[in-house]
Amino acid sequence: MSHYFFIIFITENVDKLMDQNKNNKKDSPFIQFLPFQHLITEDQKEKIVLSSFLEEYSRKEIIFSQGVNIDNIAFVLSGLVKISRELRKGKNIILRIAQPGTILGLSSVFTDEVFNYTASAIDNVLIGYVNRKVFSDIVKDNGAFGFEITKQMGLDNAYITSRLSSLLYKQLPGRVSDIILYFAQEIYKSNTFNIPLTRQELAELAGTTKESLIRTLSEFNHDKIISLNRNTLSIISLNIIQTLSRLG
Amino acid sequence: MSHYFFIIFITENVDKLMDQNKNNKKDSPFIQFLPFQHLITEDQKEKIVLSSFLEEYSRKEIIFSQGVNIDNIAFVLSGLVKISRELRKGKNIILRIAQPGTILGLSSVFTDEVFNYTASAIDNVLIGYVNRKVFSDIVKDNGAFGFEITKQMGLDNAYITSRLSSLLYKQLPGRVSDIILYFAQEIYKSNTFNIPLTRQELAELAGTTKESLIRTLSEFNHDKIISLNRNTLSIISLNIIQTLSRLG
DNA sequence: AAAAAATAATGACTCAAATCATCTTTTTTA
């Protein structure tokens, strides 16, 4: 079964990467994944690599929790990461799904002592860690690199602002359409995909309850806007989904 | 009447500042207000001052609109600024109230070509503008200054995230308590204050409708949690307001 | 392979807050 094979492949690959990282810091594979690496001096690269380490996580494992000290800044090297906040016991909101290339904890690494959200693995995830002080010193010393970080933060900021607007004013069909489009366009770049989350998690992404989310998806299914069985979702009428998303 | 006197005072002061800025760029009063100025070289200071200019706005005037090109970055020097987004015709959300010291447009200045929100004056406002390119070049060249900007963006990000969480899960009494506390603690640092917004605007800040907001304030008033006549609001039971805010 | 636990799905019921309607008061403008 191809799925199983894929897992093996990833695992072997990760082990190899981790070995390389341990044995030969200079040629660490980690540096290949580092965003904006062309802006960093050889000296800075070495500092990063020497303070870096890789860590593997599998589905549902927590990468770091809201409230814990930030000792290292985390780069998503492969896999999908769920970024969530606990509002009260049992009441969560998923802020976003982070993809490879994302820097985690950026918004709090320079100011707070602690992470202000929880990150957990959606599928198999490989994280590259860099010491917090090493990273922030480079941002301080290297304006060009810092500038790229600033840009990234601006994008994060714009993203969360647009989510605030849509979650606050759109009603359920619009919000559910939003997350369908999010998966289809941002994450899988395909109108057919396997939902990588439980219904509960989907609800936390759409800012609603499990029951309401299931109901809305069922209605979309009945109305032949999407086709849904188990976790395989196909957008049948992209047009309607986009209209629902736009009009809320 | 003391209110009238105050207006005159501010106006005179502003005119003086603007004159100074025009006639003597080197000693521009603007530079005094610039955050993190101790991190900037004399040369960079001069570049900022030479590209800078001041602009005055009175109540309800638009400082810049969502969607217009960012040519200058705006520093709030005095007064309160309403930061809002239009979601559809007639449907707005107020993201926050910016106070003196705030840098406007930070999240889009490095990436987008345009502002992603509208800023308008709540009371008399003085804005110091710095050319966008001058500003972003300094961020690029001066890591220490850039680092402070990064910190600021992190705080903005944390703020908008916490607003997202509370608006999404708290119900009306909690959200209205939030904005009462916001004015009392963040803006006026007093349990008695004059609301500087219309009921419609308050509603846009609390993420609700005008009618619902008025109703909730009236209930708080009846229940002697606050005392409200016209725009003068006094918190009577801070305890209850805080509990409502916390429990949503 | 059976038992337990987690996840998914649907229907019935409830309720918070939006909408609609009307009226009063205040502010703006002509």
Place this chain on the structure above:
DNA sequence: TAAAAAAGATGATTTGAGTCATTATTTTTT
């Protein structure tokens, strides 16, 4: 200063979505 417009307030009605309850299905554990 009269007329028009905007802002504020309150009641009646509607409705979207949350809560509660139950059952089916899938996954995990023993």
